[in-house]
Amino acid sequence: MAGHRSPRGARAPRTAGVTGTGRHQAAHRPAPAGPSLGTTVIATTAAVGAVATGAFTAIVPALEDGTATSAAADSPFDAALASNSTTIDSLAPVVSVVPVDLAADAESVEDHVARVVQAADLAKLHAEQAREQAERDRISAMIERGGLDGWIAEALQILDLPQSLSPSVKKIILKESNGNPRAINNWDSNARRGTPSQGLMQTIPTTYKHYVHPDLKDRPITDPVANITAGIRYMIDNYGMKTLQAGGRSNSAGNYVGY
Incomplete structure (x- = not known):
């Protein structure tokens, strides 16, 4: 390959280490040692x-x-x-899959449930359930018949109070009105003020409106069930459950003095 000429026409000197491809390498840089x-x-x-x-x-x-x-x-x-090349060992652990016998497991569950049921006193549980159902049936029948016992039972049911309070409530009613839902007191201080006590529990109109159960607020003061709810709620609010359980207030001699 012919050498290049300078602008003056003289042949340009050939540089040491320059190849015909135009690539060059500095004379002082050593060739790389070791693998490429x-x-x-x-x-x-x-x-x-x-x-x-x-x-x-x-x-x-x-x-x-x-x-x-x-x-x-x-x-x-x-x-x-x-x-x-070398083989790379797997780092993942070897997991052994153990088959599950679902049928055997189901049998063991059945056996365990059977043992638990046998250990329980089912006769006692069934008897208790039967008593509860019998009591519900008795209250329903009493409410359906009406009368004083039925009215008291219905009022306690509406107030979500135990039926065991029935004797105490009945004692108060017999003392206050002798069981007459239309009884009106014309001789006490309330009557003299123009607001006589009325109904089974002998409540005055303002007390009745304030304490009657909300579900019965549209009933008149002489409604037996509504009147009982008002009297019970008034007594609990002012004297507590113990006075209600005792059948009303009494004096030192044990005589009923009203509420």
């Missing part, structure tokens, strides 16, 4: 079953005998990979 970059990449990736070919790196699996398969049949690195 490509060789280093191949040596590194070969251990994990990878092949570096041109512009990409392909990962290839290692066979059980320790050799690696090539990315292409004519790969120039086949020999290097075959001699340097």
Whole structure:
């Protein structure tokens, strides 16, 4: 290849180390020692079953005998990979799957439930349930018949109070009105003020309106069930449950003095 000439026509001197391709390397820089970059990449990736070919790196699996398969049949690195590849042991633990006998498990559950049921006193539970149902039936029948006992039972049911309070409430009613839902007191201090006590529990109109159960507020003061709810709620609010349980207030001699 002819040398280049300078602008003056003289042949330009040839620079040492310059090749005809135009690439150059400084004279003072030594040539790299050891393996080239490509060789280093191949040596590194070969251990994990990878092949570096041109512009990409392909990962290839290692066979059980320790050799690696090539990315292409004519790969120039086949020999290097075959001699340097190693098998990577799996780090995942081996899990043993134990089959579950669902039928046997179901049988054990049935047996356990049967033992628990047998251990319980079912006769006692059934008897208690029967008593509760019988009491509900008795109260329903009493309410349906009406009368003083039926009115008291219905009022206690509406107030969500135990039916065991029935005797105490009945005692108060008999003392206050003798069981007459239309009884009116015309001689006490309330009557003199123009607000006589009325009904089974002998409440005055303002007390009745304030204490009657909300579900019965549209009923008149002489309605037996509504009147009982007003009298009971007034007594609980002012004297507490113990006075209601005792059947009203009494003096030191044990005589009823009203509420």
